[in-house]
Amino acid sequence: SQQGEEDPQALSIQEGENATMNCSYKTSINNLQWYRQNSGRGLVHLILIRSNEREKHSGRLRVTLDTSKKSSSLLITASRAADTASYFCATDGTGYSTLTFGKGTMLLVSP
Amino acid sequence: EAQVTQNPRYLITVTGKKLTVTCSQNMNHEYMSWYRQDPGLGLRQIYYSMNVEVTDKGDVPEGYKVSRKEKRNFPLILESPSPNQTSLYFCATGQGLGNTIYFGEGSWLTVV
Numbered sequence: 001s002q003q004g005e006e007d008p009q010a011l012s013i014q015e016g017e018n019a020t021m022n023c024s025y026k027t028s029i030n031n032l033q034w035y036r037q038n039s040g041r042g043l044v045h046l047i048l049i050r051s052n053e054r055e056k057h058s059g060r061l062r063v064t065l066d067t068s069k070k071s072s073s074l075l076i077t078a079s080r081a082a083d084t085a086s087y088f089c090a091t092d093g094t095g096y097s098t099l100t101f102g103k104g105t106m107l108l109v110s111p
Numbered sequence: 112e113a114q115v116t117q118n119p120r121y122l123i124t125v126t127g128k129k130l131t132v133t134c135s136q137n138m139n140h141e142y143m144s145w146y147r148q149d150p151g152l153g154l155r156q157i158y159y160s161m162n163v164e165v166t167d168k169g170d171v172p173e174g175y176k177v178s179r180k181e182k183r184n185f186p187l188i189l190e191s192p193s194p195n196q197t198s199l200y201f202c203a204t205g206q207g208l209g210n211t212i213y214f215g216e217g218s219w220l221t222v223v
Contacts, residue, residue, distance in 0.1 A: 031209055042201065043154075043214040050209075088154070092209070098169055099144070099203070099212055103153035 004032070004072075004089040004102035012108045019076040021105040023089030024069075030092050032065060033099070034074050037086045046074070046087075079109045113138050115215040117202050123221045124192055132187045132218050134202030142205045142212075143185040144169070145177065147198040154201065160185055192222040 007022045023032070031050050035043040047063045049056050049072065056063045062075040076083055086104040093100075116135045124130055134143065144159035146169075156169030160179040174196055176188040185204075189196060199219055205212040 033212065035214075040199070040217070040219075042216040043203075045211050045213065048211055090154075090212075098156050098159060100156070101146075101154040103151070 004091050004100065006087070006089060006102040006105040008105060009103070010106045010108070012110065013079060015079060015081055015109055015111050017079055017109075019079050019083070019107055019109070021074045021087050021107070023072045023074070023102055025072075025089075025091050025102075026070065027093055029067075029070075032063075032072050033090045034061075034063060034072075035088045035090060035101075037088065037104070039085075043088065076107075079107075081109050081111050083107060084109045113213060115202055115204055115213050117200070117215040117218045119218060120216065121219045123223065125223055126193055127191050130189050130192060130220075132189075132200055132202075132220070134185045134187065134204075134215060135183055136185075136202075136204040136213070137183065138204060138206075138213070139182065140204040140206050140213075141182070142207050143179065144203045144212075145175070145185070145187045146201045146203060147171065147196075148201065148217075149198050157187065157200075189220075192220075194222045197221050 004023045004025045033048045034046040037043050049065045060077045065072045088104045090099045090101045118133045141162045145157040146154045148154045155171045158177040160166045202215040
């Protein structure tokens with residue numbers, strides 16, 4: 001099955017800085033979703049971007065999608081300590097009935 | 112309020128003792144799914160259901176069973192648990208894959 005791969009695996013920044021995480025996938029998709037997971041907790045949905053969209057915003061979050069490169073990025077602006085979490089991209093592709101996750105980026109935001 | 116409720120949240124059990132992890136949603140969603148999350152392996156889909164009485168295998172279905180008799184419930188059954196099923200389990204629901212998928216808080220399962 002296809003899989004998103006996040007990059008970097010881990011990211012450490014200071015409060016106020018921007019954090020950028022990337023996701024690459026292998027085959028055509030219908031949609032791509034980004035999730036946040038605090039340690040040992042459930043996944044919280046952040047943004048869904050469809051294959052015909054190039055960019056979406058939600059508060060301090062900006063997601064881009066480049067289907068020609070099969071990649072997406074999640075930008076968190078003006079990061080806060082509370083943004084410390086793991087971030088996952090998940091894709092569902094043409095003909096698939098499953099949401100496939102990457103292994104995530106661990107983000108640490110230090111005060 | 113949209114809710115995906117899993118029970119139990121934490122369980123330690125012994126090898127071979129059948130157990131069921133329940134999942135219930137109050138959003139009238141058609142799509143429900145179970146994932147397991149393991150260090151270094153990420154989230155992997157176990158089973159999914161597109162609607163009542165319709166279930167299908169995900170990537171790692173061995174050792175698990177599911178049923179979908181009602182729209183709101185999607186229990187995960189471990190008939191004879193083994194230590195390699197020690198994991199964090201998540202139930203997920205949505206109104207189809209083209210829409211937001213909501214996750215429960217997770218169930219920590221340890222099989223000794």
